[in-house]
Amino acid sequence: MTTPLRLGIAGLGTVGAGVVKIVRQKADLLRERTGRPIEIVAVSARNRDTDRGVSLSDYAWEDDPVALARRDDVDVFVELMGGADGPAKAATEAALDSGTDVVTANKAMLAHHGQALAERAEAHDAILRFEAAVAGGIPVIKALTEGLAGNEITRVMGVMNGTCNYILTRMEGAGLTYQEAFDEADALGYLEADPELDVGGIDAGHKLALLSSIAFGTQVAFDAVELEGIGRVTIDDIRQAADMDFKIKLLGVCRMTGRGLEQRMAPCLVPASSPLGQLDGGTNMVVIEGDQVGQIVMRGAGAGEGPTASAVMGDVMDLARGFRVSTFGQSAGSLVAATPARTATPASFYLRMALADRPGALAKVATALGEAGISIDRMRQYGHSSDAAPVLIVTHKTTRGALDQAIEAMRATGVVRGEPVALRIERV
Amino acid sequence: MTTPLRLGIAGLGTVGAGVVKIVRQKADLLRERTGRPIEIVAVSARNRDTDRGVSLSDYAWEDDPVALARRDDVDVFVELMGGADGPAKAATEAALDSGTDVVTANKAMLAHHGQALAERAEAHDAILRFEAAVAGGIPVIKALTEGLAGNEITRVMGVMNGTCNYILTRMEGAGLTYQEAFDEADALGYLEADPELDVGGIDAGHKLALLSSIAFGTQVAFDAVELEGIGRVTIDDIRQAADMDFKIKLLGVCRMTGRGLEQRMAPCLVPASSPLGQLDGGTNMVVIEGDQVGQIVMRGAGAGEGPTASAVMGDVMDLARGFRVSTFGQSAGSLVAATPARTATPASFYLRMALADRPGALAKVATALGEAGISIDRMRQYGHSSDAAPVLIVTHKTTRGALDQAIEAMRATGVVRGEPVALRIERV
Structure with a gap:
């Protein structure tokens, strides 16, 4: 050779x-x-x-x-x-x-x-x-395809869009609004030509779809990724989360469940003291969980000339060494078409909404939750000057489906102003 | 196939x-x-x-x-x-x-x-x-040998002995003495039959020697690893370090310098907010720095049946796939015998000692440091009941050689009681 x-x-x-x-x-x-x-x-x-x-x-x-x-x-x-x-x-x-x-x-x-x-x-x-x-210079495809190939992978998580993490970190650290942090990222040249690729979670969703194919031996199914961008996260959400020792991250999660393959890329609450919670600025992190290895965390630069070129060279050098491995870690014919499982895994949710300032409004919200079988862990109504009262609810474990049903019911009562924000609290 | x-x-x-x-x-x-x-x-x-x-x-x-x-x-x-x-x-x-x-x-x-x-x-x-x-289930040999092969590696660091990290974490978290934490680890079966392999840094030093061979294309030289165990770290050291926002970790560091290859495995102070500083309990972490990729951090279980078997299976599956790669990432004949560089890279040091309680003792210590060209960042003498006064000094950047020379000079003055403890403050 x-x-x-x-x-x-x-x-x-x-x-x-x-x-x-x-x-x-x-x-x-x-x-x-x-x-x-x-x-x-x-x-x-x-x-x-x-x-x-x-x-x-x-x-x-x-x-x-x-x-x-x-x-x-x-x-x-x-x-x-x-x-x-x-x-x-x-x-x-x-x-x-x-x-x-x-x-x-x-x-x-x-x-x-x-x-x-x-x-x-x-x-x-x-x-x-x-x-x-995927994840710039972090050799995560190699880890998943080769180093951890003896594991059944149980879950893969990742913060894989540095621009979104930068925006969220700046909102938290400098108290900027979403728009101010977005404008700052734009001025620094961090945003794609179509910013929705970044802040809409699309770019990170692409990466998640590739990881889940390798992890679970499934055909890439980007269309099945539940995508939610960071555009509706407010500085208030970040502060409320911090009060409860959480941080808000644009987090990708994929896992195989009895009901099919879950793939989500959405802003989530993660414990502030976890490796994901501590990830500030433009850095990427991927967490891989396997039945043998437990949890492996990998962290590094997610973009830029050096890190990306490093990853390209890793692949090139593997080929120079004569390594031959299938694209997604097993033969293309053996990859199965996974059933997407939209709302399989239960979680607690953070729910923020504005309520009409009239008697019984809060009761209607609580009733809607109760009727959807969702119990409330904590609930706060804040002082306000406008005619809409900001309300924060943290639920006990429920499914996204039940939550969406409750939100629909709340809306039907006419007491909810604007669009409620619901963020999953991810156990990491 | x-x-x-x-x-x-x-x-x-x-x-x-x-x-x-x-x-x-x-x-x-x-x-x-x-x-x-x-x-x-x-x-x-x-x-x-x-x-x-x-x-x-x-x-x-x-x-x-x-x-x-x-x-x-x-x-x-x-x-x-x-x-x-x-x-x-x-x-x-x-x-x-x-x-x-x-x-x-x-x-x-x-x-x-x-x-x-x-x-x-x-x-x-x-x-x-x-x-x-190396580092149990973390696929770090693969990352260094393959994924990051396009980089000139500038530094590799690692917390790679879970038992030592467990002992240090317990001393810090539960206020145990070294001996109490050691006994607890022993009772839990965490220690090797010869505990010195763990707490003396030998086991972790073995791992570091392997990583530095791959990183720098050098022949494995375990005998050239500067080894220092954790046995002399006291609960006071851990508290003093915490006061300055540092944690004490048994940290391996290797880097190639103009004067040769540095390989150290010793208790160090690292910033409490860094990934290494946040690593608690039996978990391992390896940090790889390359000229292209910047810093890659990998974290996971460093021992145990599942994680270790996972790593073995990764190698076995590579062989099943027909991957052929040299033991240390390049042909054995091309590995060079590196000159060991004992004290090349300057650093700040944490220095603790007990001084005889008599006039001029502190001045003699300060003079010894000054004569070795070491300037003092901070110095504290604590209240005490015995006839020896505990003194803590943090130096500005100096070399280990200069520090050892200063310690010798202090000793010659007869004011130092017992053995001073000197811990490097590693920039991570």
Whole structure:
């Protein structure tokens, strides 16, 4: 295995340029560790003339990433263009069809087309790896697919969108409103072009769908992820949670239950003293629970040139070493289509709403909860100046379904103003 | 690759029995994930008749682990006997000499003979893996060898002896003396037969030596690890540290410096709010810092049947998948003999001593520090009833060498009673 491993890199943004730099500057280290040289033979990007801080003159240039993916002299096609469809998908398919291995950081593409791509890879005896697509530099795909492969995984949780965690941390630490923290993140360039990908939980939901496929041997089912963004979390919610020793995090949770596969990405309350509760700023954390290993917590940078390029290189070096592993950790044909279990696991909920300031309003809310079989752990009504009284309720364990039914019933009484906020209290 | 992978397991204590259970009970899962059956063909242990809670009647029995290691029908020899030398080493060598792959949990054997075993493995085209030897169920060897292989590693730190962390946590939380906490750990069965392996830092030092070999491409050099146990940490040290927002942990640190390789396993002060500072009880944590990825933190159970068996199975399943990787992440011949750098990196130190209660004693201590070029960040002398006054000093940055020199000078003045305690304040 002293023949070089030849890369073709499509997409030369921050991460692509970072990968080029590592391959150029660490050639000796990479050869020492994998036993063979790793070389770039060709690159592709939208604009050839952009200054990327690294020389590309040694490499063939392809305007068309599909042509790059089909080159005979490319052993590994490194896809760093992004986008669920379009050129990224076309080029990835072209590479796999040619029997060329693919390393990608493209969570959207895999979340939407993971099963089809995994089948395609297998049909052509090609490998498709995506460590960089989930939690940046944290080698969590490897841990789940390989290191913990002897476990039945019972639950995977993750804070996997640094921008959301930054916004929530700033709201808490600096007392900013959601909008102020959002604007700050925007000014710092933390937000995607479509901010809803971040704050709507979509980006993090993509990552969760990939993790749950590996964890439970199921076909990627992003559409089955219950998604809820952070846009309705207020500074009051954060303060109320803190009063009870909780923090609010955009938390992804997947677990297999007797009723099917639960996948949720939603703002949750987690104990302030837990590793997840202590995670501040743009850092990511993934928690994996297995029947043998108990709980493994992994923490690190979830984005950025270095961390993401590190993850891409981990995959590339595995291929240089001759590691062949199925896309989602087992053959594509053996992945089962899981039944989504929307509201399987009971939990306590944090419920905030505004009530019309008139006699009997609170009683109607309590009645609606009682009729849905939900008992109340604590309830507070706050002083107020407007005609709507803020009310906070923490329920005992119930299901999301029962809670939604109670909220519907409350609304029907006409005493609820605006939209109640219901956040799950996750045991971590 | 649908031929079975055949295991021979030597050592059927808790972990060995745990591995047998996983192979028996999860046969379908293992085959699904690796693409081939994993089977046990033969086992060996000191006593055939012990009840291990799992049937062994399907497997050939070997009284002699060396004979087991040499069997033609064994593809992977799983060494779970323990001990740096003796049967474990003889059997491991026999397996490697036969070209049989080895998976082991034996940190002592690898810390003392890692380089020779890695060379032996390579000479016979055999693979030697040891995920279970470091930090129990945390897949940290894999992360360092594979996932983060694109990084130059700058520092690795770890709390890797759960017993020591348990003792320190109990001293802090319950106000126990060292001896009381030690006795409690002993009663709970947490201590090795030779407790010095735990509380002397030796067991954790073995693990650190293995991590630094992979991190820096150096030959394992356990003898070069600066070892200091937790036996001299007092409840007062823990309280003084807490007053300054620090916790005391038995922390391993390795880093490559311009003057050579630093490897230390010693009680240190770490910020109470850091992930390492927040690590309570028997849990392990490893922190890996790389030039690309920044800081990766991994946390999980460091011992026990399930976690350790999980790590063994991770290695076994890699072999079932056909992964071939050098013992320490690069060829044995390319590992360099590192110069040990005893006192390279400066730090602040926490220094506690008892002074003779006579005029000028404190001045003599301050003078000794000044003459060694060490400036004082803070200094306190406490009220006392005996004739020795407890004094606490926190220095500004200095080297351990300068500090030792100052302590020598203090002693020469005759004002110091007993042995001063000096703990490094590690920036984490």
